[in-house]
Amino acid sequence: MGLTVVSPGGHTWRLTERIGSGSEGFVYGVEDARALVAKLVPDPPDPEAYRRRVARLVRQRREPRTVVLLAAPVRLAWPMIPVRTAGGTGTDPVDGYVMADMRRAYQPFGHLLTTSARRAFLPRATWATALHAALALARLLGELHAEGYVVGDLKPDNLWVDESGRVGMADVDSWHFTDGREVFPGRMRTPGYTAPERVGAPAGTPPDTASDDFALALLVHQLLMAGLHPFAGHPTDGSDYLSYDDNVLHGRCRLTDRTSVLLPRSVPPADLLPRRLVELFRRAFANPLHRPTGAEWARALAAETAPGRLKVCAVNARHVHTVERPWCPWCDQAGRGDDSYPDDPQEEA
Ligand SMILES: [Zn+2]
Incomplete structure (x- = not known):
């Protein structure tokens, strides 16, 4: 069908294949010598406000606070150039922007969260990779908050990761931010990654740094627990399992109340977490007023990556x-029927 987009300066790009879709838009490959992609948002609730939002983000690339965030290596798929579709007749043009193609340096974040995808796409990843990814994510979120940006819809689908644990973030156009006196509100939220105070809150309830910090704790837990969501499990109070959000609202979480949920025996053991991180998780999940910030997580996670803090199992490297932990938690898990980091992926595959 050959979609073409044009920038305000008149530069045109031919779009190639559709490479992704989200709740608000679609991402396409772009014919360009540089590694670029284009995001198009067909039906924003307020098209004029959306165009202004993208234009402001593009302009903010040159502001000191943003320049620091955008320093190499690329961590943010920040809007580079506003574009709109061209050439169609009888249809309204669709707005969007051109950004860096994160696939050049990263894998989808979700690939680090399941055993099969880890083996296929990040075969050298270990728990140390997960720890480094958690640190990179916490550090990035702390920096964004320090510069006045709120992500609002922090979730695996918006994140990227590589085999050394570097982390990238996309969907910058859905963030909550201000430009001068104008507020560009974040509206998006995703089941399973929403802070309890925003679950069921009226549409339009803006996110804040504390709601981001809740999602950060969820993601750090998923990273360190080989994908396990901290609010996973069947309620033990006689109710049916409905959703992560329902467990969040009722405080059903293995870390804060070990009798509140039933989990399969083969999930990673809770006691694989270092004590200082358990304390942070408990604060994050138990009390909205005392959630650790990204900067606080980053300090604690950095301490856990320090020399001498990690041990390699004698049975499986x-x-x-x-x-x-005096003995290997992953061997314990393997003994109960599942191994999140199985040996020698090639041979077993
Ligand atoms: Zn082991």
């Missing part, structure tokens, strides 16, 4: 764990 892919089993990496904290020195606080």
